[in-house]
Amino acid sequence: MSPAGLYLHVPFCLHKCAYCDFVSYPYFSALAQAYLEGLRCEVSWWRRLQDNSARFATLYLGGGTPTCLPFAFLEEIFNLLRQSFSFLPRAEVTIEANPETFSAELARRLKDWGVNRVSIGMQALRPEHLRLLGRGHTFKEVVAAVDACHRVGLTNINLDLIYGFPGQSLADWREALRVAVELGPTHISTYALELEEHTPLGRQVAAGKISLAEEEAVRAMYLEAIDVLESRGYRHYELSNFARPGRECRHNLGYWRLLPYLGLGPAAHSFWAGKRWANAPALPTYLDLLSRGLSPVVEETVLSSEDARSEAMILGLRLRRGVHRSWFAARFGVVLEEVYGPVLQRLQQQGLLEWEGGWLRLSREALPVANQALLHFV
Ligand code: SF4
CATH class of the missing domain: 3.20.20.70 (Aldolase class I)
Structure with missing residues (x-):
């Protein structure tokens, strides 16, 4: 792991x-x-x-x-x-x-x-x-x-x-x-x-x-x-x-980078073994659940491969280095361009995405509008 x-x-x-x-x-x-x-x-x-x-x-x-x-x-x-x-x-x-x-x-x-x-x-x-x-x-x-x-x-x-x-x-x-x-x-x-x-x-x-x-x-x-x-x-x-x-x-x-993390305490989120979950946000609810021997988790999502790929792009492109083509292929068993070809083409044409070596990243011009650009990967 x-x-x-x-x-x-x-x-x-x-x-x-x-x-x-x-x-x-x-x-x-x-x-x-x-x-x-x-x-x-x-x-x-x-x-x-x-x-x-x-x-x-x-x-x-x-x-x-x-x-x-x-x-x-x-x-x-x-x-x-x-x-x-x-x-x-x-x-x-x-x-x-x-x-x-x-x-x-x-x-x-x-x-x-x-x-x-x-x-x-x-x-x-x-x-x-x-x-x-x-x-x-x-x-x-x-x-x-x-x-x-x-x-x-x-x-x-x-x-x-x-x-x-x-x-x-x-x-x-x-x-x-x-x-x-x-x-x-x-x-x-x-x-x-x-x-x-x-x-x-x-x-x-x-x-x-x-x-x-x-x-x-x-x-x-x-x-x-x-x-x-x-x-x-x-x-x-x-x-x-x-x-x-x-x-x-x-x-x-x-x-x-989509590494696993465990969140403890009220309102904490976790990402573990392909699942995301959230603890009860309010302290009284969090304490009440635990005092009754119950789990404090109130929301859980098992990520589909499509969700996981989309998250990898949205989170990874927040990094200035971006997302590496080989990392994506190793993690998801599929080539990045095969999954996101049309989106990449559109964003590259708009000058918002660029390749450097094997890294796909947001261009400098894209930084102030990064959130809008990343929405294309949802
Ligand atoms: S009140 Fe909110 S913003 Fe202020 S220190 Fe506490 S958590 Fe941070």
Whole structure:
């Protein structure tokens, strides 16, 4: 079996950001204790079902804000996962962190628990932008978190940045990118703001109180990120992700390369042995199912070969390298052009797809309209 990824969803945050549509709850000790109990049940459930031969190459604690949990809880989680699953010797272990939950002591503990990659939510630079997004931290706290990591030798750091929010100019974005690079992260993820109407920011936009950036402005910001970050030595390896050479996120690469992964916790998704499944998104439902000895899985799909091929293209073409002809043939026993001939021809004629060596990839012109181009493979 290919090396797998293990994901844990930690559904707690200190407070809710104004644009957030993720499954997260305000942190309460009793609720976190119940979550931990649920997690223990889910882990034993999984271990009963499987032959336990899986070897994990990556572990990713995401959320939510995993670092809002007290040290004792985090330690219990790491112990539980290490006792229950088998990890490869140089496994990548990432934790998502928000700056207001960070401290020098946390950095030391993370190092002790085997974390070797920290993903910090910087999101924006200016105080008024952080306020608009409802973030609970200052830029100074971002600097302190990065510094705390560096001091203990946690040098593999990602910074998350958002663009295209109301009131942000191209100059603001350029400045946020410049300052982020100055902090010396090995990886930067940039996300265009997407708003759901039920979020506080989404409601303000729907009510006409503030307006989102124009599509053209968002596109300019995306292209600016590519220019700035590439000129500063970051490789644009995936539509939204940039890394110093060799510092690509191995866990996320697994998603785009269709490697197996197991997701634990409420709202977690898994892809294993040709099946995709999703856990109950709401924490109470997830806990209730497990407390009754039932599986927390509420949705399961067995991928047909056609679905799997389509996913391979949609996910693989997100990578700047693209999809290799031989990989596709080895994985699916069929030649890529035989399956997608007319689509490839159309997209190549439009200048959106190109071949380089055996790699099929999106052209540079296709990047701002990548999602529309990828729809052709559905
Ligand atoms: S920190 Fe992340 S998960 Fe938590 S509320 Fe903010 S956006 Fe949502």
